[in-house]
Amino acid sequence: PAAVLVRLDRLARPRAAAGAFEGLAATRTLLRTRTHPLVAALISLDENGGLREEAVVRLAAEPGPMASVFLALRTDDWVDSVRERATAALLWHVEPDEVRVVVPLLHAMRGRSRAAGVLDAYRDALLKGPGLRTVGGGLGTAAEPAVRRLGVELLDERALLAVALRDADHTCRTAAGHALLARLRGRERHPVALRLLRVPDPGVRARAVEMLPAGVEAAALVGALADRSAKVRDAARRRLLAGGTDPAAAYRDFLRTHPSPGLLLGLAECGVDEDLDILHAHLDAERSGLRRAARAGAVRLVRRTADADPGGSAL
Known part of the structure; x- marks a missing residue:
C-alpha cells in the first residue's frame, strides 16, 4: 500500500x-x-x-x-x-x-x-x-x-458512461458525466445525453438536457421536466421553448396522466393563474408527496404571478 x-x-x-x-x-x-x-x-x-x-x-x-x-x-x-x-x-x-x-x-x-x-x-x-x-x-x-x-479522464466513452451511472463515489460519477458530455459529437450526442439524465449529479443532468436538440419531443424530457432539481427543470423548459413548445402546456398534458411532485412544482414555475386549479386538485391526493408538492407549488405560483403583476391579484 x-x-x-x-x-x-x-x-x-x-x-x-x-x-x-x-x-x-x-x-x-x-x-x-x-x-x-x-x-x-x-x-x-x-x-x-x-x-x-x-x-x-x-x-x-x-x-x-x-x-x-x-x-x-x-x-x-x-x-x-x-x-x-x-x-x-x-x-x-x-x-x-x-x-x-x-x-x-x-x-x-x-x-x-x-x-x-x-x-x-x-x-x-x-x-x-x-x-x-x-x-x-x-x-x-x-x-x-x-x-x-x-x-476517469483516461477512460473511453463506454467506460465513462458506466462510471457516471454506477460508481459508488459521487465525485467520480460527476467527473465521468462531465468528461463524457465534453466529448460528445454529432449523432451520438442525443442518445448518450438521454442516458445521462439518470446520473445522480444535477449539474450533469442539466448539461445533458442542454446537449439535446432544440426540437426534442416533450415526451423525451418528461423526466427532466419533473426532476427534483429546479436547475434541471429549468434547462428542460428552455429546450422546449427553443423548439417552439409551451412548457406549461406540456406540464398540463403530463399531469393529466402521470402526476408527480416534480411536474406539479414545474408547472408552478412556469404556469399562469389558471393553473392554480390543477395544483388545488392535488391538495387531497392520496400520496403525501403530491400533497406537499401541490401546496408548495400553489404558494410559489401565487408569489411568482404576484411579483410579475404587482397591481393585480393572483387569487
Missing part, C-alpha cells in the same frame, strides 16, 4: 535503521555490479544523496512497477538533483502496471511541498501516452476513490 511505502521511506534512514550495506564504496560497487532492480530500489533509500541519485539513474532505465514506485518515492527527495532526476524519469514510466502503483503513491504524497505538481505532471504524461484507454481502465477500477477520479 502507498501509505506503507511512504512510511518505509521515512524509516529507512539513518543507516542504522535501514541495515544498509557496509561502507559507501561497497554500496556503490554493489549498485554498479548487480543488475537486479531491487538492489537499486533499496539503495535509493540510502542516507547518502549521491548514492540515491545514482540509484535513481539505474531505476530510470528499468521498466516495471518496482522501479516506478521507488522513482515515485524519490520525487519527494530533499536533494534537488535527486528529485529532478526522479521526476523526469517517472514521466516515462506510463505502462498500465506501472501506473497502477505510481498514482496511489503520488496521491499519498500530494500534500508534501517538495512533491507539489508531480501528480499533475504525471497525469499530463498519461494523457499523451499511447495506452490511454488501458491505463484508464486500470485506474477506473481502483479501490481508492481519488485514484478512480484520475482514471
Whole structure:
C-alpha cells in the first residue's frame, strides 16, 4: 500500500535503521555490479544523496512497477538533483502496471511541498501516452476513490458512461458525466445525453438536457421536466421553448396522466393563474408527496404571478 511505502521511506534512514550495506564504496560497487532492480530500489533509500541519485539513474532505465514506485518515492527527495532526476524519469514510466502503483503513491504524497505538481505532471504524461484507454481502465477500477477520479479522464466513452451511472463515489460519477458530455459529437450526442439524465449529479443532468436538440419531443424530457432539481427543470423548459413548445402546456398534458411532485412544482414555475386549479386538485391526493408538492407549488405560483403583476391579484 502507498501509505506503507511512504512510511518505509521515512524509516529507512539513518543507516542504522535501514541495515544498509557496509561502507559507501561497497554500496556503490554493489549498485554498479548487480543488475537486479531491487538492489537499486533499496539503495535509493540510502542516507547518502549521491548514492540515491545514482540509484535513481539505474531505476530510470528499468521498466516495471518496482522501479516506478521507488522513482515515485524519490520525487519527494530533499536533494534537488535527486528529485529532478526522479521526476523526469517517472514521466516515462506510463505502462498500465506501472501506473497502477505510481498514482496511489503520488496521491499519498500530494500534500508534501517538495512533491507539489508531480501528480499533475504525471497525469499530463498519461494523457499523451499511447495506452490511454488501458491505463484508464486500470485506474477506473481502483479501490481508492481519488485514484478512480484520475482514471476517469483516461477512460473511453463506454467506460465513462458506466462510471457516471454506477460508481459508488459521487465525485467520480460527476467527473465521468462531465468528461463524457465534453466529448460528445454529432449523432451520438442525443442518445448518450438521454442516458445521462439518470446520473445522480444535477449539474450533469442539466448539461445533458442542454446537449439535446432544440426540437426534442416533450415526451423525451418528461423526466427532466419533473426532476427534483429546479436547475434541471429549468434547462428542460428552455429546450422546449427553443423548439417552439409551451412548457406549461406540456406540464398540463403530463399531469393529466402521470402526476408527480416534480411536474406539479414545474408547472408552478412556469404556469399562469389558471393553473392554480390543477395544483388545488392535488391538495387531497392520496400520496403525501403530491400533497406537499401541490401546496408548495400553489404558494410559489401565487408569489411568482404576484411579483410579475404587482397591481393585480393572483387569487
